[in-house]
Amino acid sequence: MKTYFITLLIPIFIGCQPPQASRQDIRFVDISHEPSSSTSDIVLGSIAKQHQSDGKKLIDVAMSDTAGFLRLGEMCETFGPRISGSENLENAIDWILLEMEKDGLENVHGEHVMVPKWVRGNESAQMIAPWKKDMAMLGLGGSIGTPPSGITAEVMVVGSFDELTERANEAKGKIVLFNVPFTNYGKTVQYRSRGAVAAAEVGALASIIRSVGPFSMNTPHTGNSHYKDGVEKIPHAAITVEDAAMIGRMAARGQMVKIKLQMEGHYEDDSPSRNVVAEIKGSVYPDEVIVMGGHIDSWDVGQGAMDDGGGCVAAWQAVKLMKDLGLRPKRTVRVVLWTNEENGLRGGNAYRDAHKASLDNHILAIESDAGVFKPSGFGFSGTDDALAILQDIGTLLTPIESGIITKGGGGADIGPIMREGVPGMGLRVEGSKYFWYHHTNADTWDKLDQDEFNRCVATMAVMAYVVADMDERLPREKTK
């Protein structure tokens, strides 16, 4: 996920967190939710009341499901990470399309999108003075490579863009290290995004950043980065929080640190990919569409399990469970798994362009791209009238504590159609761990939890289904 992040998920570290130790072996099943008994105590909205029975069915079937979570694991581990332009991604898409057909979903197809193809190649970073250390590193998405013999230079450590500006005359011929501790994603990611430009502007040979994450076990984070016309392109990479902090302290102690960087990052020709589409056609208003999904591409590390395989499979499973229950809403529910969110947003843009004529009939767009952790509800961008209706529907989700609908939210992939007037919402989830794993080799299925995943499925299923099935059409701004 990317653009919409700040409004969706400011990581909050409060209170008591369960130890993570056993997650990698044991799947916890939380049996504390008791939708059957507790629903009776909950005050339902008027729309919710009309869909109480279907809502309960969806929650019950989602919360006892095992297939969706296993399917996510199978996808993650059978195809690996799914960067745009990779065989892994297209193999995963082929498999998803076949599986969706098997599920009996309707109108299953891929929609052609040309995507950029950035290839990492081999890469390494070594501290060569004052002592030798092979450092864990990841080149940042879009970075150019170094010359084959690498770039070896003294490191200049700065703690901010301002410090780089103040000490600009020291940067020439050096490798600039942005040793910026994680505060929140929106702030800290600026160094990943713009660091290479800032370093090149003052004459640096290369730019490295402290990985954008609050906690590390020698775990570098990749992610997209940018160059600027007229400014020389220099290699741009992330080292771990540990190494960046260490080099920062070494420099503060007066030690001269030298690094050798070797990278082969480069772009190849754009490559064909697809947005994945599948539906349950509406029984009364088939042309009115609730679109729901995540992005199927990922970075080229880990398994893209949280970002965003989980969001994709949760949306898919939500629709599959409607199908299994024989629930056909009045309007069409469409799953879309967008391609190329991470380094181009070509999928989201292509969807907007391909469906331009029908965007007026896109009733609501729902995206999950903050990890499939325990959900609390949705952040919604649309009219107050629409918000009130969604809050009414949200009362159906009170038994699983995921019915809070607040103002503001969306998602990177649905951004293009939201900007055309489609009301949009993003699933909100517990956010304390997401940035531990984000864009790393540790974004793997074993970190996830079946119960939390199922809550996401239930939450998306109920919301999409009721908006699709309610008598009234979700209102939106008139003029667009």
Place this chain on the structure above:
Amino acid sequence: MKTYFITLLIPIFIGCQPPQASRQDIRFVDISHEPSSSTSDIVLGSIAKQHQSDGKKLIDVAMSDTAGFLRLGEMCETFGPRISGSENLENAIDWILLEMEKDGLENVHGEHVMVPKWVRGNESAQMIAPWKKDMAMLGLGGSIGTPPSGITAEVMVVGSFDELTERANEAKGKIVLFNVPFTNYGKTVQYRSRGAVAAAEVGALASIIRSVGPFSMNTPHTGNSHYKDGVEKIPHAAITVEDAAMIGRMAARGQMVKIKLQMEGHYEDDSPSRNVVAEIKGSVYPDEVIVMGGHIDSWDVGQGAMDDGGGCVAAWQAVKLMKDLGLRPKRTVRVVLWTNEENGLRGGNAYRDAHKASLDNHILAIESDAGVFKPSGFGFSGTDDALAILQDIGTLLTPIESGIITKGGGGADIGPIMREGVPGMGLRVEGSKYFWYHHTNADTWDKLDQDEFNRCVATMAVMAYVVADMDERLPREKTK
């Protein structure tokens, strides 16, 4: 640390753990301990009463100290990891000896020890089918290398030695993966220690293990391993918990997984190292010695901050603070930083041999090698009479909650002299995180906490000082 672990630190995951997120940037200073005010409410033992004033001074000065923790950081980050036979280790020892002289400690010297020199060289592990993945890995200490072109073979996944025995006829020509989840260190480490022998005995080409740790962020763990006379030596390496678990599930889904392993591990000639020794000479019984320390060598990854730089610097700082306070006990307090604990125990054995004549006058040996987390007290191996005395002294530590002395404990480095009759004890600390970092690139200073470190210093200082200064001599078994 190694041998004594099971009795010292069975990791327990209970209750509420604070989020770790900010540790890498912020040092927490816990001001909740108030030795001054709360000591008055505590029931002190009779020996403790006689040393109440000195004990309080030591706790107060240790708990407000900043120099020790910074010195640990400086050592970790100036010299890097300190494997036996490395320049890093000997450079660190040179620096420590100089610093100890500056501190005004007495009889500062190194005691010659020849140590094994295992060299990792370059290494890599790549999954090459069904999809390609460069896997984080660490060769296990003592492993031989592969041929230069590597070993490429199908993986046979087993969950135990028993399963390997049952399926022995499948192993020939394969790479065996021991995908054994962490239960406790003593049990799970068996696969690291003996895996290569077991795999070779059934005809495998190489052996890989799931890293010995309860939680991973793509973080492989190294550690020592063994071959057996008469059984072919095969390369032996650790991959991450994530990758091992994934490959286990892939195999269970019927997928054939192939790995290419390239390793250069080898032994070179034994190399000179030193046990570091420094003292405060006793004022009345200078020949009676309380020896206290940790091991100065580490694995060749991370910084050896927890294992065992922290234990070394805590013991050193404990004695330095006695010196700074002008406290000279009746008996000698000797800091020893043993070399080569990790892959040979040559330091501990050499100390025993060099001091054989004076072991009867070694009153007590104290080791810290479980990380410098919040201490709870000590585990002691000796007579019940001695235990009662140490428990009496422990009451001085009640204000900082580290005065619990229980039966059973020691340390790998003091093991050789304990087996000669010297009473021994190991510092017990909160153990929930130690094995997250143990023998990994994430064993770095930034994970530690100044307040917890200072509690270790205070605890060791008070215990060593009072045993050294009390009127009676700590009793031990007569016959030895």
